[in-house]
Amino acid sequence: MDNTSDTGSCCPSDSKEDTGQFIQMIGLDKNVPAPEIREITSLITFNDRLDHFLARWGVNRMRHIVEPGIYKLGNPDADSPVFVSANYTLSFDALRSSLAGIDCYILVIDTKGINVWCAAGKGTFGTDEIIYRIRWSGLAKFVNHRNLILPQLGAPGVSAHEVKRKSGFKVEYGPVRAQDLPEYLKNHMATTEMRKVRFTFRDRLVLTPIEFIHVIKPTLIATIILYLLSGPFAAFLAVVAAFAGTVLFPVLMPYLPAHDLSIKGIILGWLVALPFGISLAANNTMFLWKEMLSLIAMFLIVPAVTGYLALNFTGCTTYTSRTGVKKEIFRYVPYMALTAGTGLLCLLVLAVAHLKEMI
Amino acid sequence: MFNSYEENTLQYYPEKCINCLMCTQVCPHGVFTEGEKHVELTRPELCMECGACAGNCPVQAIEVQSGVGCAWAMINAALKGKDMDSEASCCGEDGCCQ
Numbered sequence A: 001m002d003n004t005s006d007t008g009s010c011c012p013s014d015s016k017e018d019t020g021q022f023i024q025m026i027g028l029d030k031n032v033p034a035p036e037i038r039e040i041t042s043l044i045t046f047n048d049r050l051d052h053f054l055a056r057w058g059v060n061r062m063r064h065i066v067e068p069g070i071y072k073l074g075n076p077d078a079d080s081p082v083f084v085s086a087n088y089t090l091s092f093d094a095l096r097s098s099l100a101g102i103d104c105y106i107l108v109i110d111t112k113g114i115n116v117w118c119a120a121g122k123g124t125f126g127t128d129e130i131i132y133r134i135r136w137s138g139l140a141k142f143v144n145h146r147n148l149i150l151p152q153l154g155a156p157g158v159s160a161h162e163v164k165r166k167s168g169f170k171v172e173y174g175p176v177r178a179q180d181l182p183e184y185l186k187n188h189m190a191t192t193e194m195r196k197v198r199f200t201f202r203d204r205l206v207l208t209p210i211e212f213i214h215v216i217k218p219t220l221i222a223t224i225i226l227y228l229l230s231g232p233f234a235a236f237l238a239v240v241a242a243f244a245g246t247v248l249f250p251v252l253m254p255y256l257p258a259h260d261l262s263i264k265g266i267i268l269g270w271l272v273a274l275p276f277g278i279s280l281a282a283n284n285t286m287f288l289w290k291e292m293l294s295l296i297a298m299f300l301i302v303p304a305v306t307g308y309l310a311l312n313f314t315g316c317t318t319y320t321s322r323t324g325v326k327k328e329i330f331r332y333v334p335y336m337a338l339t340a341g342t343g344l345l346c347l348l349v350l351a352v353a354h355l356k357e358m359i
Numbered sequence B: 001m002f003n004s005y006e007e008n009t010l011q012y013y014p015e016k017c018i019n020c021l022m023c024t025q026v027c028p029h030g031v032f033t034e035g036e037k038h039v040e041l042t043r044p045e046l047c048m049e050c051g052a053c054a055g056n057c058p059v060q061a062i063e064v065q066s067g068v069g070c071a072w073a074m075i076n077a078a079l080k081g082k083d084m085d086s087e088a089s090c091c092g093e094d095g096c097c098q
Helices: A016-025 A046-056 A089-098 A116-122 A127-137 A152-157 A160-167 A178-184 A201-205 A208-230 A232-255 A261-281 A288-315 A322-358 B022-026 B052-056 B071-079
Strands: A038-040 A069-073 A082-086 A104-109 A147-150 A170-173
Touching: A046 A089, A082 A089, A082 A116, A089 A104, A089 A178, A104 A127, A116 A152, A127 A147, A127 A160, A147 A152, A152 A170, A152 B022, A152 B052, A160 A170, A201 A232, A208 A232, A208 A288, A208 A322, A232 A261, A232 A288, A261 A288, A261 A322, A288 A322, A288 B071, A322 B071, B022 B052
Parallel strands: A038 A069, A082 A104, A082 A147, A147 A170
Antiparallel strands: A069 A104
16 A cells, blocks of 8 residues: 555645644644653553453543553554554553554544543544644654554544645544454455444443443432432332433343434333332222322333433434434423423322321 | 434535545445445435534535534533533543543
8 A cells, every 4th residue: 555645635735834833833842852652562451451440430530541642563664554542541452452463653642531532522632633743753753654544433523634734644544443453454445334333232331330320429319318208119219210221221222112312211211110110009008199199200200310311321322413412402301301390299299298197 | 203313414515526535434324425426425314413524525515513412411511501512521520421
């Protein structure tokens, strides 16, 4: 492959003056020495795995960071490929472990410890940062070619023709998944399948810990309040609803009917509440009006909670657009608020009746 | 019914396209496919408005109002009195991105 070729380019290169002004604008001091090239391996150690585990569980969320700079894997020379990665350990480790046996350089840019996909959405995995790091690292001095291989999911933050215009380096988008890189590197062509993002069972499953961690505090508060208002049954149901919305929902998502995540979540809520409703209906020791009120509260609150948690899963999915999410918010959040509010009112009536009995 | 994702802000101007195929390389959903004289917009309903195609089109043949499709971030922004379209962020200590 000719790494210097530039098919499809329609942009004239910037003058040295323009580039100089740009570099000045983004704050690169010409007197700062180029960073040293660090050596790495493709081996994932126990400590790396522990770091990944902690990252997945949200421990020290913003501390899973790789130092920005140039890294060399194996024994690269001036013609070896250069990959670009985020400075998030999971992104960086996925890349280096996929490049086992390949001599190359990895240019790690500063995405503030955020993964490629999210950083691209924020713009931190972006055109300016890449240009800055090319200059800062002195990359042009130790490679003969002018070619960078970026992860495809970094594309939302990057303008390939702008990078080329301002740095002289041509951007080549590799496959979505780092594991496809060895196959991709054979001819620098990605198949249609390599270009498509997936959202597999495993992809969804690894997201569940952080989803559940997010709702622990509100769930604990709700559990205590419900225990005081209605007893252990309602308190346990609060935990089940939170678990269903954050763990069961991601796992079962493709199998739940409808397209909108909120509707899927509401349906899951009904399904989760059903066995509790049956056991409550089978309880003959309760007054009928209390039983009815409890059932109404349950079938209003639980689906509202799971629906809302499901809606919040939009940020983790790989296919929800901002326009669609906004529609979902305006369509379903008022309904969720209304049903949850009505359900809480039913619980309040039950709690008052319970207090009166005690007095 | 119950599909909020049928419409989006993606706009494609085939008359501007120079057939560089950049959009087909960056789109993670196969929205664009290779055509004879220009790229074809095959599955517009799959667009998640990430903006990769528009940002990488050297001739501005594609327009899209890109942004974060994250309800948690949008609702959070709205609750803080911020603009839910432009100021939503799902990253950070308590963010939902991984």
